[in-house]
Amino acid sequence: MPANPARQTTEVLSNTDFDHRDLDWYIDRGVQILVFLGGISAIVFILGIFIFITKEGLGFILEDFSFREFLFSPTWRPTSELKETYGILALVAGTASVTGLAMLVAIPFSLGTAIFIAEFVDGKTREYLKVTVELLAAIPSVVWGFIGLSIMNPLIIDVFDVPVGLNVLNAGIILGLMAAPIMTSIAEDALKAVPDRYREAAEAMGATHWQVIYKVVLPAAKNGLLGAVLLGVGRGFGETMAVLMATGHSINIPTSVFDSVRALTATIAAELGETAVGSPHYQALFTIGVFLFVITFCINLTADLIVRGIRKE
């Protein structure tokens, strides 16, 4: 009979005073507070950055700002002697066209690679491929810009017989290749997060490998896959260096992929150093910053809402 140990346990329990806060209780509390501070600080930083950018751009927004000109004028001429014009339409078109093309390149590439890694290979091969993809993701953007400048540029001139090779096509491909590894990585995680029992259940019913992927795995992973794509879009909007180097950096509303364009981010990067702090030009650049901030926020919010919507279904 194990009467003795049982009795001991009971005694320990009965000696416990439930109002007494022991060490475990304090540690738990401490950790809770630390984690809370960590979470809060992220929000505080974001808010702080937003407030700072807005404050720097505020003078422009209040005084010289014309909503119509800012959003709908294709002319960005902040240093004009005659009349300074601050229209970002062409810059938006530049960013959007490059990002759009980049997604056309990156989505098939990254989803294809992710499906291959997650569903078709195992063991060592899989690990090697994953490491390779992660290495690709670590290539600095200036290197990609350099590739755009020194490899893609002559190549495009040669192949398509156009005068300039720094254009939407160049930047789109560069940005697409740049975004693909991280998108692959996230998409692959999403596919791997689909439990094997789903695959087995479908396969046991006689579904072929492709049917399992198409009918079961992809629908189950769609949230994560959407997340991967939106991350790529965010990357496209935010990327600066490679885009600055590969687009040709000339203000244009593109009518073909062979037109040079200029991106929002690249404009800030290239011009901010040359403006006088507090000048309208300086403030206008910060207003572009606010604009980028709002756009990114909207993309994330949409992603969030879509994902939530899918969940509720």
Next chain:
Amino acid sequence: MVAAPQSPATAKLEVRDLAINYGTKQAVSDISLTIRENEIFGIIGPANAGKTSFLKAINRMEDFDTNMSVAGQILFDGVDTRQVRNVYGLRRRIGVVFPLPVGLPMTVYDNVALAPRLAGVRNKAELNVIVERCLHRAALWDEVKDRLNALGSLLSGGQQQRLTIARALSQEPDLLMLDEFSIAIDPVTTMRIEDVLKELRQEMTIILVTNLVQQARRIADRTAFFLEGSCVEIAPTEDLFTGEVSDQRTRDYVEGRFG
């Protein structure tokens, strides 16, 4: 429907010298038995007896477990399943219900319509009929008829289990394999499904793995007793319960005096 069984002794499944290993560990050895067309074949036995492994081998599930290897022969309608080229075709004729229910992450309707769709059924009306019939048979229709568009993976455990039964039935299989199908289902509903199984015997052969000895007694025509990877005994189910067994261990297990 299918005419009465041609001859009660027609073999649906013939297992010869079956051995199953996981890595170097032997899970099943030396099983030879015959399962007849249109019978309910019960398999009972304690944990680790190799019951689930046996079912997996029939369905060629070793294909997606690199660790699992199968030796010996399993003839399905006289065809050696190890030699089958189109394993998908084979699996479509075999319905399986796993012990842990897996509602696929799609709607209830799509769960049940999946197999017919894979088999090429596109007609909406036809699909509706199949879905309703299978859900009825799995005793689930009344509970889900108003929420066919809800996610299958969000049903309760017992409902998901019945959903997997409906899904297996939607394949219109020749052979239905149930692995402890009632662990999450209440006794009343279990009885209803058992009644359905007895009717389904007209259309298909059923292998019923169960931990409930009484369940085998209620519906199985013949029952095998598995123990530690071997098949100790196969007998008409009633014989097991009236003590007409050749092995003492069978009697002990059936009478609950095991271990």
